[in-house]
Amino acid sequence: MGAGGFGAVYRGMQPDGTEIAIKALETARESGFEEEVRVLSMFRHPNLVTLMGFARNGPKRFLVYELMEGGDLFERIHNRKKEFHWRDRLCVAYDAACGLSHLHHQTPKANLRG
Known part of the structure; x- marks a missing residue:
């Protein structure tokens, strides 16, 4: 599908037909990977x-x-x-703001600085 700052992104499909995006990380930094996965998996929001x-x-x-x-x-x-x-741009900006607000008000706090 393309390439991001951390590696290539591929389009895939699960056995049930659900389409997915697979990000292949180029840097193999073990430290923090599991923590990132654990924290990211906690957040659920429509945006x-x-x-x-x-x-x-x-x-x-x-x-x-x-x-x-x-x-x-x-x-x-x-x-x-x-x-x-x-x-459309205004709707995208509003949706992004709602998602960021959700991250800032959740526990644990999301580290948005990278």
Whole structure:
């Protein structure tokens, strides 16, 4: 599907037909990986992508997320074929703010600084 800051992202399908996104992490940093998975799996909100699972294979690390239809925000903003109207942008900004607010008010607190 593309490449992010931490590695490639692949599209997959579970046996039940659910479409998923698989992020293959390029850096094999064991420290913090399990903690990240544990914390990310705790958060559920309609405006946050859901971490469905993870896997390790030697030094490789994989994160499995629900597939978000319509692509990512970068693609939508820069797609010259289809205009991204201001009302749509406002809805995206509001939804993102709701998701971030949810993270800030949950226990344990999410470390959003990276």
